[in-house]
Amino acid sequence: MALPSPAPAGKTFVLSVHYAGWPGRFQSPYMPFLSLGVYASQANRYLFTFNEPDGARAWFPCNDHPRDKATFTFTLTVADDLTAVANGEPDPPADNGDGTRTFVYRMDYPMATYLAVIAVGDYRVIEETAEGGITLRHYYFAEQSRANVRETFAVTRRALDVFEQLFGPYPFDGYGHVLTPQGAVGMETQSMTIMPAGLANAGAGGTRIIVHELAHQWFGDHVSPDSWSDIWLNEGFATYAEVLWAELDSGQQAMAAALGADENQVLFSGQPAPLAQPAVTDLFGANSYEKGGWVVHMLRREIGDEAFVAMMQTYLERFGGGTATTQDLWDVAEEVSGQDLSLFFEQWVYRPDNPFVTLYWTPRGEVLACQTGVPFVFDLPLGFTGDRQIAPDQEALVTLAVDENAERAAFALHFEALQLWPDPVQNVLAWVQAQPVETLPATCP
Numbered sequence: 001m002a003l004p005s006p007a008p009a010g011k012t013f014v015l016s017v018h019y020a021g022w023p024g025r026f027q028s029p030y031m032p033f034l035s036l037g038v039y040a041s042q043a044n045r046y047l048f049t050f051n052e053p054d055g056a057r058a059w060f061p062c063n064d065h066p067r068d069k070a071t072f073t074f075t076l077t078v079a080d081d082l083t084a085v086a087n088g089e090p091d092p093p094a095d096n097g098d099g100t101r102t103f104v105y106r107m108d109y110p111m112a113t114y115l116a117v118i119a120v121g122d123y124r125v126i127e128e129t130a131e132g133g134i135t136l137r138h139y140y141f142a143e144q145s146r147a148n149v150r151e152t153f154a155v156t157r158r159a160l161d162v163f164e165q166l167f168g169p170y171p172f173d174g175y176g177h178v179l180t181p182q183g184a185v186g187m188e189t190q191s192m193t194i195m196p197a198g199l200a201n202a203g204a205g206g207t208r209i210i211v212h213e214l215a216h217q218w219f220g221d222h223v224s225p226d227s228w229s230d231i232w233l234n235e236g237f238a239t240y241a242e243v244l245w246a247e248l249d250s251g252q253q254a255m256a257a258a259l260g261a262d263e264n265q266v267l268f269s270g271q272p273a274p275l276a277q278p279a280v281t282d283l284f285g286a287n288s289y290e291k292g293g294w295v296v297h298m299l300r301r302e303i304g305d306e307a308f309v310a311m312m313q314t315y316l317e318r319f320g321g322g323t324a325t326t327q328d329l330w331d332v333a334e335e336v337s338g339q340d341l342s343l344f345f346e347q348w349v350y351r352p353d354n355p356f357v358t359l360y361w362t363p364r365g366e367v368l369a370c371q372t373g374v375p376f377v378f379d380l381p382l383g384f385t386g387d388r389q390i391a392p393d394q395e396a397l398v399t400l401a402v403d404e405n406a407e408r409a410a411f412a413l414h415f416e417a418l419q420l421w422p423d424p425v426q427n428v429l430a431w432v433q434a435q436p437v438e439t440l441p442a443t444c445p
């Protein structure tokens with residue numbers, strides 16, 4: 001690019017890029033599930049974009065990296081029976097008198113390029129005001145049921161209120177959803193989340209994805225990953241927000257079910273890689289999502305609820321409008337808790353594998369926990385139960401401190417144990433295979 005006159009290094013100047021074209025789509029090596037760029041159909045009269053992680057460059061010139069945030073104004077001219085949607089606050093559409101209308105949206109908060117969106121269709125909108133005064137807009141297709149859309153997205157107001165109390169103030173002016181003609185993907189495009197069209201009829205079945213994308217407005221959009229290696233900071237917190245929502249809206253049992261399902265995903269379908277150094281082909285797998293969520297959960301258990309909330313709020317306040325690294329989260333967690341979290345981050349965030357433990361136990365409360373390789377260090381809660389139909393007090397929750405390949409202990413039980421439940425309180429991401437024996441083996445096999 002030739003400048004009209006040479007600019008000295010370090011000087012700030014304004015560069016206007018005029019770009020025209022027919023943007024398309026491409027297959028990014030970092031997003032195996034769908035191609036990135038512009039989805040459009042002339043016949044069906046729709047258009048929408050999908051950028052994450054590196055597809056913004058398919059439809060506007062940019063430095064397509066989350067660290068290079070900018071404010072945006074979108075000016076969109078479409079046929080006058082269509083509606084255009086984008087990030088930020090809308091001006092009233094202008095009728096051009098030639099069969100077209102022009103929509104202008106302003107995103108006045110710094111936004112990473114992968115969070116930009118435009119969508120065009122024969123949309124209707126439901127507008128409502130959340131408790132804190134934030135305007136919510138849900139765009140759906142004219143042929144869809146307004147009542148169903150209203151029912152599905154009703155959770156948004158409540159979740160926004162709960163998350164504001166947990167995370168701090170909602171970071172943008174308005175929020176909303178735009179339904180798009182695709183089957184599977186929710187995407188936390190800043191202040192205006194893309195959702196699959198079918199969500200209109202999902203009712204309560206849509207709650208999980210709605211709270212996930214809403215939580216991203218804080219974790220991902222307000223504070224963005226400093227590089228794609230930090231993607232677990234996005235997906236871990238958004239996935240854990242689903243667990244938090246289950247806990248706060250439905251109680252402990254719902255929380256336990258969500259955590260249990262996530263743990264199985266990690267242990268049985270994840271591709272082991274360090275959270276903070278994911279494989280480039282697996283940025284959006286069980287590692288970043290479910291393991292990320294579990295590590296956030298374990299961090300909460302490690303530092304306690306009060307420090308956990310302080311950690312989230314400090315992190316969001318400090319890095320809001322910009323980006324954060326894994327190290328930044330580590331530093332804030334240590335700062336607010338006063339704890340040394342080296343071991344925690346080293347083994348859960350920078351180590352690729354997860355603990356697999358064989359646990360031998362006897363009815364008298366003796367245990368031998370066996371791990372191979374470099375042992376993980378953690379406290380493993382163990383729940384012993386006896387015959388609770390005869391005596392309901394025949395239960396005991398004890399803790400085994402594990403830091404060796406062979407960890408042996410004996411717990412004094414006042415009953416004969418019939419069952420052992422490894423980690424019944426869901427403190428540790430670990431696969432524990434419990435094996436009842438009459439006498440403990442002399443050594444680990």
Ligand SMILES: [Zn+2]
Binds near residue numbers: 216238
């Ligand atoms: Zn997500």
